[in-house]
Amino acid sequence: MSRDRFRRKKHRQTTEAETAVTYRDRASYAMDAQLASLASAGDDAAFTALVTRFQPAVFRWALTFARDPDEAEDITQEVFVRTYRQLGDYRSDGPLEAWLYAITRRAALQLTRKGKRRARLALTPAASPTRDVYITDPGGRVDRERAATVIHQLFAGLPRRQREIFDLVDLQGLSPAEAAERTGMKSVSVRANLFKARKALRESLLATHPAYGELPR
């Protein structure tokens, strides 16, 4: 009898937790949709609120696609330019976050393609910066340099999809199903990409193990 009561209590707690999440999400979606509606109607204050709310998330997503934090800043700016222009197209039936993520992906890919073309120009001496932009924030500069190193170490050798999925699941903590929903990929593809990305990234460390050579490939 006490066991049944315990189960019922546990079930009730789980249901309450799920309901709470749903309520919070709905409230959040409603607020986002309201902000988007106001911003698309020309309310600059609402758009500023929207940017303030989503800028860190967009910047974090952009880090996955960029080579360094500076490029991620450029991608973030581009994302909000496109958001400003396309807010009228946003339908409130889905979360604004997923819509912004799709814009971030597209903007990042286009800027990366442009960046490759501009890379040749950047090699000229006239293109080098004349002053250090982080001179007022040495701490931020160290963090950014470390982030650039991490991005290079983790992502440089991975294909774009594997990099994206690994970042979403293993670094940002989304479930494979959530990652599939956000990227528009099939769940099976997400798992396959995740599998390959993990294997590629951990290979160098695992190679130090004496039994690594006997591992079936």
Place this chain on the structure above:
Amino acid sequence: MTCQECLSELATGSLRELRADSAVMAHCATCPDCGPLATALREREYDAATLLNNLRPMSNPITVAERAGELARRRRVGKVAVFASGVALVLTFWAALFTTGLGRGLMGLDGSGASRLSTEIIPLSCLSPQQAADIINPFVRSHGSTYYIGHSGVAAITVRGTADEIAKSRELIGQFETRASCNTSLADRIREIQKAVEDASQPREVAPPATTVAPPAGDLVPPVKKQ
């Protein structure tokens, strides 16, 4: 669990979901090779996640929003300008085509196109159709122009071409049709044909009867009928 099983699990499994009571962690707790490796892998991913997730953009969101609005407006104007330029370019192109002979020629509005072709039969009294074709051939050359020669013996040639080409063909054929040499040769041919017809219609002569050979005068042998 063996080291190989542990390694294969560490190679592709989720390190965040590894629980302390799992078989992998139990093995790593006792294995001197796998333990540090698992720790190093988890630390590396944890550090990377922490660093990237805690990194904040340096730009001010208000500045980003203002700049986004300004850039979006500028792009909208740019888009309109590009569209207008494109329309103007197309209009200029077509205007240039129509004002120059090239465009009119391409459109068939200068009388040289297929829409201005006409067909006409030129009767021949002297020249044969083949001869007429040889004469007009260099002058019927524009796109779609041609001539037809009948195979049933009709003394005529059919010309399809522009008004200029048909007039030129008519003029050339007319020049050759009125020549005396052309008429003479035709008359000669008619005469030859008539003679051939007459020859063919005359009855053939009967063959002469068998002749006897007279013997030499000094020969006494009586004449013998030739068998």
